[in-house]
Amino acid sequence: MKTKTTLLFNALLVLAVVFAFSASAWAGKVYKIGFSGAITGPTSDAGNPLSKGIEDWFKYVNDTKMLGDDKIEYIIRDDQYKTDVTKRNFEEYLDEGIVFYLNYSTGSTLGLKRDFEEEEMPVAPSSYHEGNLVDSNYIFIPVATYSENVVALAEYVKNNHKGAGNPKVAMFIHPSAFGRGPLEDTKKAVEAGLAIDIVEVVEHGKDLDNSAMLKRLMSKGVQYVICHTVQSPVATMLKDAKRLGVQAASFGEAGKLTFLGAHYTGGSDLIALAPGACEGFLWTCSYNLTSEGNAKAKKQLDLAKKYGRDDKAANSHNYAAGILQAQIPTMAIIAAQKAGMEVNPENLYKMLQKMSGDKAFDSFATVGPVSYSNIDRIGVDLVNIYEVKGEQFKAISSIESEFMKKVRARMK
């Protein structure tokens, strides 16, 4: 009797062990994806909501079993905008065995470019710097580059300018390579035939008053100010322009200044920084804004609500940017699963290169489809032009920069 009980017990034990091991096999695979960005420190006003977008999207993927039994394990690390720390985080992620990497700043993306090449690691950065694509094969920019945004604005100015002669433009840029890169591309677009006159280039400092600069621009006959920087200097300038009464009431109003800005100059933060002073400000961005009130915007707000985000984060275009950044590897994983391929960096890279035509995906975060190929590593080519109307950004036009294509063709 005792022997029978022992036998039964042993059999049950073996079964339990076998079940435990097979259960872990049935539980599906876990794919690790790492993000390193400025959640705190400089530029964290953009990096913080962006990281929330990434976190929420991956949570959503796992909660809704978008990958079936497989799951994404996301690791989010704060690098405080320091390339040294980003490098350390990247090394840690490699040790962890990530299949895809999400980076943040322009400086660190350029700084780690060689590492990405050596590791053959596909990367989606939050930086849309044109230089990310030079001498690199593994960086996939989510949306139109900064240069595309700025040149698109210059094209918009040219196409809608009503006065005689070329429109006189001043460039108001960030005193860094981030600001200067698009300026150089705009100058190249002018050389390629874009009929605008760049009268002055202002590399802003930390001025608290721009009156002298605005008066100087007026005296030079400048009619349009294209900004490529971050929100706070633009807000200061807009407030000064309003105080001096030099702000155009409508686009291109003669004798006044019309202000335009690219990507990081606008968004809900600008309205909060310069309430009442940014009416009529024109802004390019490839993200769909919640102020549009469309179905895409609703999806973004629903996602934010599901994971308890506040209104500020939910309505931020940086939150949308985070969502898109996380969607890129997700879609690549889904494509690899469909193709019956193992999910690893090599295959995700291949899947991204085939993400064009009917394999491109529509994101609720963006204004156009996201597509990549072996010669195109910019996801969304389209940019929306938004105008501030009644303290809200509203889309007035969409544009895909033609001159940027010419600039790129010339550089080849």
Added chain:
Amino acid sequence: MSTNQWLATGNFNTAYQQEQRNFLTHLDRSIFSIFLILLYVWIPLMDLSNKYMLVVDNILIAIVAVMGLNLVTGFAGLISIGHAAFVGIGAYTVASFCQVIGDRHIIITHFWPVMIVISGFVGAAFGAVVGLPALRLKHLYLAIATLSFQMIFQWVINFMSFFNQGQTIFVGRVFWFTGKVGRKDHYMFWYFVILTIVVILGFGIRNLLKTKYGRCLVAVRDNDRAADAMGMNPGLTKVYAFALAGFFAGVAGALHAYVYRGVGFESFTLHESVGYLAMAIVGGLGTLNGSFWGPTALKYLDLQVEHLSEVAGQYLPSTMNLSTAMKPFTFGLVIVLFLMFEPRGIANWWRIAKSYTKLWPFRY
């Protein structure tokens, strides 16, 4: 001399040279030798991940830089708030060569020891030039002069296209006798290189302080007029103090460039200069071993605070901003606490610990 050379107790120096020895007892020498051997073998035995290897390399680079800062600020008493700029000079020396001859040129990849020495000398040259105001300036005014150098450095790097306007300039992978140092061995290789440099430079400082030049540094710090009256040249001393600090910083910069395989402006900002100064204070100004304690303590603290804020962030998702406050807060708090309660730094704890063992086996 006592017959027992293993213990300090009972040993009385009868000649000046005896006091100048690096190791006063055999025990000191043995402990140091064992410690040094351990430093060389623990890394291969521990099999640290690349992340932690990078942290260790970073600490060693900071030690090289802080040794230089300790020479000028600790031993010579000349405040320098632009030390990161000198480190940057070293890094940008390597970067300049990369820009001109290409980052995969044999000089960069094979003659890297020469590049490190050249960077040191370029740092020294800049140090000597920046040290010239020290002939006429003192205290806060001199600090402002070094701060100006930091500002000029930042401006030049940020605006000159030759320096890629502060964006990364790549540095190629180096070669060793075994061939190209690949990604797998990169941090381990540089650990041994930097450790060797730290040991050489450490002995260099220790021996310098025993020479008349080293004693001049301390004499000028304590009272430059008295030093002058005794026949020393305070002006020259101040200039070579800055030159030596520049040399150490230049070497540290070149090592930084090679370890990170690139040079970017943001590693050499005013914030980094303040960081080096903090390391020197926490470690112990005017002590050699303080140059080791300070960087190790602050870099380790930085890492732990990062981990702590991350763990806290997991439990409190809405307080992701916690580390914004925690890092500068702990950094500031540590400096203030040291200045208040232990202005002589961790090196003083080491001195106290050593003094307990000095009289062993006697209690008094």
